[in-house]
Amino acid sequence: MYLTETVAMDCYDVVRQLWDFLDGELTDESMDAIRAHLAQCRQCYPQFDFERTFLDALAATRREHPAPNMVRRKVLAKLRTAGLDV
């Protein structure tokens, strides 16, 4: 019963919700239904894989982008004038 429900999930609905799914922003039921659909749909899986690779590449741009030392020094100096003992 549950299985037939997930099997019946439309490709259109799956593709429409791929990003919500990848972001983990759906209900547990929808997450399960899409996961089940992707496991057996040869049409949707490549698109899922594409969007996942794309989001991974986006996340990787975070890199370590540390604040320059000068900015750090200025912040600490400002906080000291405001009374913080650093």
Next chain:
Amino acid sequence: MTGTVPAAELHRVDARRFEVEALPWLDDVYRFALSMTRDESDADDVVQETFLRAYRSWHTFEPGSECRKWLFTICRNVFLRLRERDRRRVDYGGEDAQLEALASEQETQSSFGENAEILSHVDLGPALERAIGELPDVFRSAVVLVDVEGMAYNEAASVLGVPVGTIRSRLFRGRRLLQDSLVVFARDAGLTARDPCEV
């Protein structure tokens, strides 16, 4: 009873908590500020002002809540005030409102078919970073908070002071624009899937 603790001692404890809980987010706040200003000197100003305000309103921070989110919210407000000041000199018109309307339109076509090959062939980092920088601010802030900083939709919504549905539509529109930029990048670089042997 806190009344029996000397004020100086309370201040010391508070200051120590600020040092331990807020200051370690300096790099994150700087990165977020830079993503909004896209100018290092402006980011520098925004970060200083953010930490000064944060320290002065430290008593309003709820212990145990997400300090990074709290700092980002202050940072966003500092940035908006700075931009507001600049806007009095340069008239931007209703650009943001138009973009917002664009974002709420039904999601555009996925560029999956065209892009599928590209992702597997190219180091996307530099192209993506440039494309993020070129996104209109309303989309860039959503993409940076959720996709780069890893926030949930509701956290990003709280930082930007908009409903969760707005984050979602801005985010999805921003992602599509990024994917479109990648297609253009790939074409310019001669990396279209048509002739992968030449890559």
